[in-house]
Amino acid sequence: MTITVHPEAKALIFDLDGTLSNSLPVHLETWKIVAKKYNFDFDPNIIHEMTGRPTIEFAKRIVEQYKVDEQPEILVRMKQQAFWDAAHLLEPIEEVISIVKSYHGKLPMSVGTGASGKSAEVQLKELGIRDYFDFVISADDVQKHKPHPETFVKCAELMGVEPQLCQVFEDGDLGISAAKEAGMFVTDVREHIVYGDWELTANK
Missing domain, CATH: 3.40.50.1000 (HAD superfamily/HAD-like)
Known part of the structure; x- marks a missing residue:
């Protein structure tokens, strides 16, 4: 159809x-970069559940879910920079x-x-x-x-x-x-x- x-x-x-x-594959990989730095395993279902929400809300969810000792705004900056650097992979x-x-x-x-x-x-x-x-x-x-x-x-x-x-x-x-x-x-x-x-x- x-x-x-x-x-x-x-x-x-x-x-x-x-x-x-x-x-979405690029978002997944760049969230994994953040996860590696802060020692947690990122669940891809978070992307599926929150598609459409701003990145800061993803970051707040991650801080709460994985007990990450970092300000969400710091995670946002890291994630966004990684995503921009990988923009050539977008299809x-x-x-x-x-x-x-x-x-x-x-x-x-x-x-x-x-x-x-x-x-x-x-x-x-x-x-x-x-x-x-x-x-x-x-x-x-x-x-x-x-x-x-x-x-x-x-x-x-x-x-x-x-x-x-x-x-x-x-x-x-x-x-x-x-x-x-x-x-x-x-x-x-x-x-x-x-x-x-x-x-x-x-x-x-």
């Missing part, structure tokens, strides 16, 4: 990690990016992500797709993160389109909940694409 655009959609909003960018999710390219210039498009502004820009530029989007709303741009709908509502506002006429493409449960709460059309891209062995491991 191919990914389609809803016939009533007047604007498109895309999550980033796991939707446009097959970044595009072509099934979703084909939608972006097909509708560029036809419908307004934006990215609504739980990643930091810098991480979002690094990924979009590395994948060569930054110029396809009118707006990028990151974790830095909102007060309430997914599953709160603020990220997607802000995208709609900037594009000048009513929320109920926006279609969101997402891979995370939290983001899907946010899009539904905003009253938007929602496409769960996990039903249409194959991520490879990582997804099988993360969902066990």
